[in-house]
Amino acid sequence: MQSIPVDTARLGVLRCAIAPEAKISNSETQEVKKDREGNTIYTVAVTVRQDRRRISVIEIAVSGEPKGIEEGQILKVTGLMAFAWAMGDRHGISFRADAITPVHATPAHAKGGGA
Numbered sequence: 866m867q868s869i870p871v872d873t874a875r876l877g878v879l880r881c882a883i884a885p886e887a888k889i890s891n892s893e894t895q896e897v898k899k900d901r902e903g904n905t906i907y908t909v910a911v912t913v914r915q916d917r918r919r920i921s922v923i924e925i926a927v928s929g930e931p932k933g934i935e936e937g938q939i940l941k942v943t944g945l946m947a948f949a950w951a952m953g954d955r956h957g958i959s960f961r962a963d964a965i966t967p968v969h970a971t972p973a974h975a976k977g978g979g980a
Contacts, residue, residue: 871945871960876913879940882922883910885931885965904928909965911940923960931965939968 873879885907890898898906906926914920925942934940944963950956 867949869947869949871947873942873945875915877915878913879942880912880914881909881934881936881938881940881967882912884936885909885927885934887930888926900928902928905930907931909934909940911942911965925960925962925965927962927965933967934965935967941966941968 886909888898888906888908890896900906906928907930908924908926909931910922910924912920912922925945942962942965946961948959948961950959
């Protein structure tokens with residue numbers, strides 16, 4: 866599987882659509898997927914919107930639970946990689962990141978210079 870680095874600066878605003886959820890590797894047993902070090906893998910659904918274009922939703926996997934992420938928040942995604950995959954007649958692109966963190970906006974009253 867070929868990995869392709871993704872330049873997140875060119876993706877526009879990244880916003881949390883669905884808060885982090887543990888990824889299930891076996892739907893029958895509800896077994897949670899783990900990475901090589903034994904950390905739980907989480908997925909975060911993220912909306913991507915570039916320059917007034919339609920919104921796309923991508924699901925990004927990350928090792929360990931991302932903290933402080935809520936639906937609607939703007940996110941910073943570090944080390945985003947895309948992976949092309951194929952299984953029989955199915956194919957697609959999956960995404961994995963080193964980290965996903967919330968972007969804390971500056972309060973409106975702190976932006977101006979004050980009176």
